[in-house]
Amino acid sequence: MYFTGIIIAVSTFCIIGVFHPIVIKTEYYTGTRLWWLFLLLGLAACAGALFVADVILSSVLGVVGASFLWSIGELFDQRKRVLKGWFPMNPKRKKDYDRQ
Numbered sequence: 001m002y003f004t005g006i007i008i009a010v011s012t013f014c015i016i017g018v019f020h021p022i023v024i025k026t027e028y029y030t031g032t033r034l035w036w037l038f039l040l041l042g043l044a045a046c047a048g049a050l051f052v053a054d055v056i057l058s059s060v061l062g063v064v065g066a067s068f069l070w071s072i073g074e075l076f077d078q079r080k081r082v083l084k085g086w087f088p089m090n091p092k093r094k095k096d097y098d099r100q
Helices: 004-030 035-050 055-083 091-098
Strands: none
Touching: 004 055, 035 055, 055 091
């Protein structure tokens, strides 16, 4: 039996699950200021996936890279969700939300 596909699927599911709270916490504590860090990490992980021969590790790096890149949009969407009242606003950064 070959478990490569199952390992990649479970890894993808876990990675996506981990990125959900990362986006929420990042927006809560820093706002959208760190979007460029997500861009750099995403590009680095995707580039790294191109140079790894192991199929599972390369796939996981690609999924991590894509998740970082996807999270850039989610970070800005999370700000909108906070403004709508769907998620808590960081009271220490209340002035950041007033500017909209």
